[in-house]
Amino acid sequence: MTTYPTTGAPAFRAAATPGASRTRVRAAVLSAAPGHLEVLDVELDDWLAPDEVRVRVDACGLCHSDLHMIDGELPVVMPTVPGHEIAGTVEGVGAAVLDLAPGDRVVACLSMFCGSCAECRAGRTFLCDRRNDLGRAERPVPRLVRDGQPVGQVAGLGGLAERTILHRNSVVRVATELPVDRAALLGCAVLTGVGSALHGAGVRPGDSVAVIGCGGVGLNVVQGARLAGATRIVAVDLGADKLEVARRFGATHVVDAAAGDPVAAVQELTGGVDHAFDVVGRQATVAQAVGMVRAGRTAYVVGIPPVGEQFVLPGLPLVTSAKGVRGLLMGANHFPRDIPVLADLYQQGRLELDALVSAWIPLDEADEGFAQMRRGQATRVVVTFD
Numbered sequence: 001m002t003t004y005p006t007t008g009a010p011a012f013r014a015a016a017t018p019g020a021s022r023t024r025v026r027a028a029v030l031s032a033a034p035g036h037l038e039v040l041d042v043e044l045d046d047w048l049a050p051d052e053v054r055v056r057v058d059a060c061g062l063c064h065s066d067l068h069m070i071d072g073e074l075p076v077v078m079p080t081v082p083g084h085e086i087a088g089t090v091e092g093v094g095a096a097v098l099d100l101a102p103g104d105r106v107v108a109c110l111s112m113f114c115g116s117c118a119e120c121r122a123g124r125t126f127l128c129d130r131r132n133d134l135g136r137a138e139r140p141v142p143r144l145v146r147d148g149q150p151v152g153q154v155a156g157l158g159g160l161a162e163r164t165i166l167h168r169n170s171v172v173r174v175a176t177e178l179p180v181d182r183a184a185l186l187g188c189a190v191l192t193g194v195g196s197a198l199h200g201a202g203v204r205p206g207d208s209v210a211v212i213g214c215g216g217v218g219l220n221v222v223q224g225a226r227l228a229g230a231t232r233i234v235a236v237d238l239g240a241d242k243l244e245v246a247r248r249f250g251a252t253h254v255v256d257a258a259a260g261d262p263v264a265a266v267q268e269l270t271g272g273v274d275h276a277f278d279v280v281g282r283q284a285t286v287a288q289a290v291g292m293v294r295a296g297r298t299a300y301v302v303g304i305p306p307v308g309e310q311f312v313l314p315g316l317p318l319v320t321s322a323k324g325v326r327g328l329l330m331g332a333n334h335f336p337r338d339i340p341v342l343a344d345l346y347q348q349g350r351l352e353l354d355a356l357v358s359a360w361i362p363l364d365e366a367d368e369g370f371a372q373m374r375r376g377q378a379t380r381v382v383v384t385f386d
């Protein structure tokens with residue numbers, strides 16, 4: 001068994017009674033959508049349920065699904081703390097957590113799982129049936145309150161805060177040597193992107209791949225295809241800058257969708273690809289992905305569509321060319337297995353993470369970080385804490 005050095009963080013002594021005492025922490029709170037994040041003081045329970053872990057947040061990446069919530073395109077109960085791409089340090093563990101200890105570095109993932117439902121038993125923990133039962137909803141008191149009222153944590157994580165309490169099956173330990181800003185990205189963008197190629201689509205050596213949308217997740221689909229041994233990897237996006245970055249992640253060809261019909265360009269380059277990934281999640285790009293795959297192959301939707309988005313596809317060619325269209329969720333991950341593997345690949349120089357981070361900001365600027373993302377300026381913005 002691998003042993004990991006600890007950072008020597010001061011141990012936190014959990015309270016004996018739920019809600020008896022609370023620690024004041026600063027958090028970016030969303031109170032209405034569409035709206036803005038406001039950095040406020042909230043109170044974190046000092047008690048830990050047996051299966052909970054208290055984590056000091058060291059870094060939290062900003063993700064497009066959080067942006068969708070802030071913009072009112074994904075429903076969420078208010079008020080709430082967004083942020084689900086977390087690297088942090090364990091400060092305390094509940095009585096039933098035997099394999100984590102104060103000082104451990106952990107990465108969190110929103111694919112929290114129970115470990116005992118039919119999906120978990122079948123190895124599909126990312127589809128856990130009981131995920132919604134694992135938070136504090138059924139417990140004696142909320143984890144977070146402000147002015148006596150509960151404050152939610154998006155995906156049970158709430159990472160845009162100085163500290164948080166997490167279910168033990170939403171974190172995995174990683175080596176303390178990993179830089180926290182890059183470790184955080186392993187929890188969503190990298191896991192989702194690389195996993196979509198490896199576990200979702202099962203890309204094989206020699207396959208051809210097209211990836212539409214080269215943001216934080218799309219670049220990781222590109223490098224997932226590279227890790228799988230794909231020999232033709234076509235990156236599609238608007239503008240030369242993003243496409244240049246995609247080459248660094250493993251794209252062998254690039255197509256600027258602003259310069260002409262991207263479907264025709266991919267067909268001309270490859271004769272049709274074995275796997276096309278739409279990392280945008282909109283009608284137009286899903287239709288393009290379907291147009292890019294060869295007969296009998298599948299187009300995958302990786303990007304999270306806003307609520308209400310419809311995918312309308314030409315029916316006859318879909319059937320006569322026997323094409324598939326399939327949604328992929330969170331890279332079909334089993335994150336306790338996958339995140340340490342990704343960390344090892346990074347430490348061996350085989351996974352590109354350094355070029356993913358386009359900006360580091362303090363918590364106070366989280367709302368401006370999302371604004372940068374809305375303007376399409378950012379690859380990945382990471383909030384770091386002193």
Ligand SMILES: [Zn+2]
Nearest residue numbers: 063065188189
């Ligand atoms: Zn995400």
Ligand SMILES: [Zn+2]
Nearest residue numbers: 114117120128
């Ligand atoms: Zn389960």
